[in-house]
Amino acid sequence: MHHFLGRLAPFAPYLVSFLTLGVVGLSAQQAPRYEAIIDVRQVTQDRLPVTVFVPKIDRDEVTWIFPATIPGTYESQRWWRFVSDFRAIGKDGKLLNVRRSTDSQFVISGARNLQAVTYLVDDSFDERDPDRDLFPPGGTSFEADSVFVFNHAGIIGYIEGIQKADFQVKVTRPKELYGASALGIARMNDTVDVYHVQSYDQLIDNPVMWSRPDTASFSVAGATVTVALIHPGKDSWAKAYAKDLERTTKAIGRFLPRMPVGRYAFLLYLWGGDTTTIHPRRQLYGALEHSYCSFYVMPATPTPRGLSDIASHEFLHILMPLNLHSEEIESFDFRSPKMSKHLWLYEGVTEYFAHLALLRDSAISEEDFFREFQGKIHGSASIPEKFSLTTFSKNVLTPENQxxxxxxxxxxxxxxxFLDVVLRESSKGQTGLLELIYDLMLSYGPSKPFKDDELFDEIEKRTNSAVRAYLDTHVEGDRRLPMADMFAKIGMSFRQIDTIKAWTYGFTAKFGAQGMELFPEGHNGFDIVEGDKLRKIDGVSIMIAKEDAWRKLMDPKKAESITITVDRQGQEVELKTTARYTDKQVRNSLRPDPQASAEAMALRHAVLRGTRSH
Ligand SMILES: [Zn+2]
Structure with missing residues (x-):
């Protein structure tokens, strides 16, 4: 390990940058201010040296915090695990005493004299240790000379109690790299970028990535949207991605009564690495939302695949949590996170709107929409018999809830x-969930949080007692969602087990810790042995298999042949069969009810189309 300090007189570099930046003598009236100095050209063995000058401190002892987690990931990240060689430097250039707290944070003594801290950070992205396996879109990546991804939880910390302060970050980089972010980045010269935020929360809310430039932009309902890509290709891919994202965001623009942001950035890290070197348990791809941007880690393909579903969800987070959130989110406790009770609102409602927006814009059909929700019923199989969404939210960081x-x-x-169904039903079709959210957004906003415990009162005030009763029973309360009753209200017939005629290879699949396990069913064309683990579809690893291959396997439409490779007790076995048209038992069948009443059809129309039908 080579720390850049090792080659220089111990603390001279701090004094030099301190003077050249002209920040000596901060007066007491100025807002507290941190100043981070990073030279990404100094990364050695995936370790990046970081120096942070600190605001004036009037306590003898302070704790330097690296986040336990960050909003939106809902996973325990413990960023201090990526930090080494932590030093606290006094105004006289001497080292101050540092010890670790019981929760592994850095406690600095003699803090009145503290000038700066320095440390090395490892990147999380190509971490091989499954115990340090972080959700990649919230992670950090350093590839010398070519790629730097800063999710700042893994780069910069802060002093406990001084979270609402200015942070200025100065990054020196190779000339040919371009920094992309929702933040305005000042390019001081051809190697120095400077950016600036007003709080640690805002720093965490704004990842920055550097790579060879490949960007595009467009505008949607008055908002300027930027698309920036990191990818291994030699040509530009940004145009193709921007075209796809423009279609998605325009659909949302038409769905929303008004666009609540004036700018937005899609930041995509299209990873071209070797997926087989990654621990099989880890999640490779995904996306993380922020107020004015979202960050994606996806496979490196010159044109986007499966981006629109994810992007519509992430983009819709401009409603929640940006414009509607509780105090827990407004100023996040990065040391011992206090979660809000209302993840059902931030994530559940956002996910629902993502599909509703595509339906209302005719990007998907009603059949597609209900197939998606049927999939979500399958996907809810692990929900315990008694389950309260608010209790789950509040305790989302426990291992069971993870x-x-x-x-x-x-x-x-x-x-x-279902909440939308109840809202429409109890307002004679007039008011739905989107209208309720916009009504709440009038009272709250980006810097005006609600109180976690008062949200249901606020909703009841704007709606009625039927809505309150639903929330009390199925959101706060632990009664399972009444699937059949709710779907019946909108003329859909739901059955837990149903028999239909369909094309099938004769197997069922279940996702578990081991990956996808297969079980024989019906004619069992593949001769599957219970517990076979799926590895390849038509010779292609399931880690990189495309949507078409999955669809062919899970939902054949004709007498087509297919080959799969399974892991049978450690041995790879190749199995081949042809789909047959037979009776098929389906779980969670969801179909339009041909006998549905006119009233139910009108309610379905009101929910799905947002207007009353006459
Ligand atoms: Zn989300």
Whole structure:
């Protein structure tokens, strides 16, 4: 390990940058200010040296915090694990005493004299240790000379109690790299970028990525949208991605009564690395939302694949949490995070709107929409018999709830659909969930949080007692969602087990810790042995198999042949069969009810189309 300090007189570099930046003598009237100095050209063995000058401190002892987690990931990240060689430097250039707190944070003594801290950070992205496996879109990546991804939780910390302060970050980089972010980045010269935020929360809310430039932009309903890509290609891919994202965001622009942001950035890290070197348990791809941008880690393909579903969800987070959130989110406790009770709102409602927006814009059909929600019923199978969405939210960081986390996008989205049904039903079709959210947004906003415990009162004030009763029973209360009753209200027939005629290879699949396990069913064309683990579809690893291949396997439409490779007790076995048209038992069947009443059809129309039908 080579720390750049090792080659220089111990603390001279701090004094030099301090003077050249002209920040000596901050007066007491000025807002507290941190100043981070980073030279990404100094990265050695994936370790990046960071120096942060600190605001004036009037306490003898302070704690330097690296986040336990960041908003939106809902996973325990413990960023201090990526930090080494932490030093606190006094105004006289001497080292101050540093010890670790019981929760591993850095406690600095003699803090009145503290001038700066320095440390090395490892990147999280190509981390091989499954115990340090972080959600990639919230992670950091350093590839010398070519790629730097800063999710700042992994780069910069702060002094406990001084979270609402200015942060100025100065990054020196190779000439040919371009920094992309929702923040305005000042390019001081051809190697120095400077950016600036007003709080640590804002720093965390604004990832920055540097790479060879490939960007495009367009505008949607008055908002300027930037698309920036990191990818291994030699040509430009940004235009193709921007075209796809423009279609998605324009659909949302038409869905929303008004666009609540004036600018937005899609930041995409299209990773071209070797997926087989990654621990099989880790999630490779995904996206993380922020107020004015979202960050994606996706496979490196010159044109986007499956981006629109994810992007519409992430983009819709401009409603929640940006414009509607509780105090817990407004000023996040990065040391011992206090979660809001209302993940059902931030994630469940957002996921529901993402599909509703595509439906209303005719980007998907009603059949597609209900197939998606049928999938979400399948996806909610792990929900315990008694389940309160608010209790789950509040305690989302516990290991048990981390296991259940995916349900917020399935069960949580179903809950949002049903809440919309109750809202429309109890207002004679007039007011739906989107209208309620916009009504709440009038009272709250980006810097005006609601109180977690008062949200249901606020909703009841704007709606009626039927809505309150639903929230009390199925959101706060632990009663399972009444699937059949709710779908019946909108003329849909739901059955837990149903028999239909369909093309099938004769198997069922279940996702578990081991990956996708297969089970024989019906004619069992593949001769599957219970517990076979799926590895390849038509010779292609499932880690990189395309949507078409998955669709062919899970939902054949004709007598087509297919080959799969399974892991059978450690041995790879190739199995081949042809789909047959037979009776097929389906779980969670969801179909339009041909006998539905006119009233139910009118309510379905009101929910899905947003208007009353006459
Ligand atoms: Zn989300």
């Amino acid at each position: 296991e259940l986390y995916g349900n917020i996008y399935t069960y949580g989205a179903l809950n949002a659909l």
